[in-house]
Amino acid sequence: MRNIHCTVFGHDYKVSRNVTYHVKEYTCSTCKKELTTNSKGNLTELTPKFKEINDVLERIHVKRRLRLQNYNKQDTENLLAAG
Numbered sequence: 001m002r003n004i005h006c007t008v009f010g011h012d013y014k015v016s017r018n019v020t021y022h023v024k025e026y027t028c029s030t031c032k033k034e035l036t037t038n039s040k041g042n043l044t045e046l047t048p049k050f051k052e053i054n055d056v057l058e059r060i061h062v063k064r065r066l067r068l069q070n071y072n073k074q075d076t077e078n079l080l081a082a083g
Helices: 002-009 050-083
Strands: 013-018 023-030 034-037 043-044
Touching: 023 043
Parallel strands: none
Antiparallel strands: 013 023, 023 034, 034 043
16 A cells, blocks of 8 residues: 555655765655665665665764864864963
């Protein structure tokens, strides 16, 4: 019954996971089909290979964000101490 709804009305994709600022994972709220953005920015089916790629991308993205936050915090502290 779920697939009939999507066949007639189309999928109702919702963002299920933000991997990076540009890469996201989507899930259809009706039939639970999963998609992700590929390297060209197009939607593609979420296979185990893409799932693994997204996991690695997210890990790199989070580490980089934390490193930049710490760098900016140290920069601010240095400016306050010098001034």
